[in-house]
Amino acid sequence: MAGLPGLALPGLTSSAPTARAPVFAAPQLAAPRTEEVPARSELRFEVAFHKLFKVRLIRGTAEIFGTELAQNVTYSFTGTKAAIFTWEGCSLELQGEAESEYVDSETDAMVEWLNVHGMLDTLREESGNNGGPRVLILGADSSGKSSLAKCLTAWAFKVGRTPTVLNLDPKEGGLAVPSALTATTYASQMDIESSSWGQSAISGPSAIPGRTPLTYHYPFSSPSDNPDLYKALTTRLALAVTSKLEEDPQLKTSGLILDTPTTLNRPQDGYDITAHLVSEFSIDVILVLGSNRLYNDMQRRYPAGSGPDTPAILRVSNSTGAVARDENFLKAHRAAQIRSYFFGDPRGGTGVALNPHSVTLAFSEVAVFRAVDPNASSMKADFLPGQDDDDDEYDPSAADTGSSDRLFEKVEPAQHLLNAIAAIKFAPATASQAQIRDAAVMGFVYVAEVDEARKRIRFLAPHPGRWGDRVLVVGEWPAGVGDLVS
Numbered sequence: 001m002a003g004l005p006g007l008a009l010p011g012l013t014s015s016a017p018t019a020r021a022p023v024f025a026a027p028q029l030a031a032p033r034t035e036e037v038p039a040r041s042e043l044r045f046e047v048a049f050h051k052l053f054k055v056r057l058i059r060g061t062a063e064i065f066g067t068e069l070a071q072n073v074t075y076s077f078t079g080t081k082a083a084i085f086t087w088e089g090c091s092l093e094l095q096g097e098a099e100s101e102y103v104d105s106e107t108d109a110m111v112e113w114l115n116v117h118g119m120l121d122t123l124r125e126e127s128g129n130n131g132g133p134r135v136l137i138l139g140a141d142s143s144g145k146s147s148l149a150k151c152l153t154a155w156a157f158k159v160g161r162t163p164t165v166l167n168l169d170p171k172e173g174g175l176a177v178p179s180a181l182t183a184t185t186y187a188s189q190m191d192i193e194s195s196s197w198g199q200s201a202i203s204g205p206s207a208i209p210g211r212t213p214l215t216y217h218y219p220f221s222s223p224s225d226n227p228d229l230y231k232a233l234t235t236r237l238a239l240a241v242t243s244k245l246e247e248d249p250q251l252k253t254s255g256l257i258l259d260t261p262t263t264l265n266r267p268q269d270g271y272d273i274t275a276h277l278v279s280e281f282s283i284d285v286i287l288v289l290g291s292n293r294l295y296n297d298m299q300r301r302y303p304a305g306s307g308p309d310t311p312a313i314l315r316v317s318n319s320t321g322a323v324a325r326d327e328n329f330l331k332a333h334r335a336a337q338i339r340s341y342f343f344g345d346p347r348g349g350t351g352v353a354l355n356p357h358s359v360t361l362a363f364s365e366v367a368v369f370r371a372v373d374p375n376a377s378s379m380k381a382d383f384l385p386g387q388d389d390d391d392d393e394y395d396p397s398a399a400d401t402g403s404s405d406r407l408f409e410k411v412e413p414a415q416h417l418l419n420a421i422a423a424i425k426f427a428p429a430t431a432s433q434a435q436i437r438d439a440a441v442m443g444f445v446y447v448a449e450v451d452e453a454r455k456r457i458r459f460l461a462p463h464p465g466r467w468g469d470r471v472l473v474v475g476e477w478p479a480g481v482g483d484l485v486s
């Protein structure tokens with residue numbers, strides 16, 4: 001396939017909106033009030049989507065998941081559940097509407113987490129040629145896994161480290177969109193206002209210095225939906241990250257922090273994947289949050305003193321303030337994450353609004369593949385549109401997956417792609433199944449329009465560059481966001 005001519009629509013440049021960005025109508029807020037937060041306490045708050053809650057630190061010091069707030073800067077939150085913690089006490093100016101907002105002093109977990117950071121930093125000090133700690137965080141649903149990962153990352157950065165964080169939860173998506181498995185080095189402060197891990201440099205300029213994660217695409221919601229694919233991708237990530245660490249002593253000493261999905265907690269299908277991660281990333285510390293069963297099972301699997309490569313298992317307290325997020329909240333959270341990937345942060349505050357680029361292509365100019373759901377492949381084979389006649393032929397490249405099933409099937413562009421999020425992979429249209437699987441992601445695009453009559457398809461892309469002869473891959477996850485463009 002020749003280079004894809006991107007068609008910039010009139011007026012659709014980076015200085016004028018390419019698509020109508022979701023407008024965040026700043027609500028009228030009541031006058032600000034002041035909240036005194038005692039030492040070693042935290043202000044916990046929950047803000048609904050489409051509501052705004054503003055916080056300004058006016059006295060003392062405070063941090064949000066380990067990252068310090070600057071004094072006299074107004075931070076804006078929406079669609080967030082979080083806590084502002086203070087070691088020494090602080091005064092906060094609050095404005096706006098929180099669904100729940102209270103100060104709590106039951107914060108022993110923070111002290112414990114800080115001790116874990118101290119222990120990890122001692123391991124970094126003493127690491128020599130072996131490199132710093134490679135930490136795997138496991139735990140129950142909403143136990144605070146991501147919050148702990150953020151705290152450990154922020155505190156490590158604060159003492160001059162540059163840890164590499166792996167988001168291995170396809171429901172979260174790290175600095176990209178859900179379905180992204182990412183590795184990101186934190187050499188600058190984390191984003192205070194983000195309810196996830198912030199915004200990637202791929203999406204455009206941001207107030208926080210940009211980070212470009214190494215991204216792989218796993219378009220299923222849980223590792224156990226397609227364990228072979230999940231394992232293959234995490235192996236690629238481990239190889240890439242390990243070689244990056246070998247090239248940079250500072251990164252190597254700073255080590256790895258792996259944030260994982262809750263489903264790894266399940267003995268029946270999660271432990272096998274956990275063992276894969278432990279071996280591929282040469283994990284030496286496993287932090288278990290809030291599950292005695294998981295802690296005991298891990299201790300049995302990796303008994304202390306059974307060898308130099310056996311990881312240490314540490315039980316860590318749950319974040320007492322961590323709250324379960326219901327499916328509606330999580331759905332809105334995912335939609336917001338996808339929106340911010342394309343449109344930036346429209347809230348004001350320190351956020352930067354972006355204008356995604358619109359690219360219209362002929363059907364003949366794109367190569368779209370769909371990741372096959374191994375649990376439904378036999379049913380799908382007959383029904384998916386756009387099957388080539390020779391699709392049933394044996395593909396030798398699929399052999400190294402350990403299964404003769406195909407991983408991806410080519411699909412013709414049609415209405416079924418509308419609202420899909422597609423990964424642009426560093427693989428040409430002629431690539432084998434294994435090459436498509438193993439290719440990293442250049443970025444994600446959103447299918448904004450499919451014109452079957454004129455055989456044209458319009459994408460929104462965060463980046464103006466053309467992607468040339470590269471395949472697009474869609475899957476069942478994340479589900480399309482219907483109202484991304486109105």
Ligand SMILES: Nc1ncnc2c1ncn2[C@@H]1O[C@H](COP(=O)(O)OP(=O)(O)OP(=O)(O)O)[C@@H](O)[C@H]1O
Pocket residue numbers: 042044045080081082083139140141142143144145146147148169260261262319320321322323324325
């Ligand atoms: N101390 C706290 N006070 C208020 N909210 C908190 C606190 N700690 C964590 N949270 C919030 O609780 C929610 C769940 O926490 P977190 O995402 O860290 O858990 P998790 O174990 O990673 O979740 P999941 O099971 O979805 O992967 C998040 O919205 C987080 O911001």
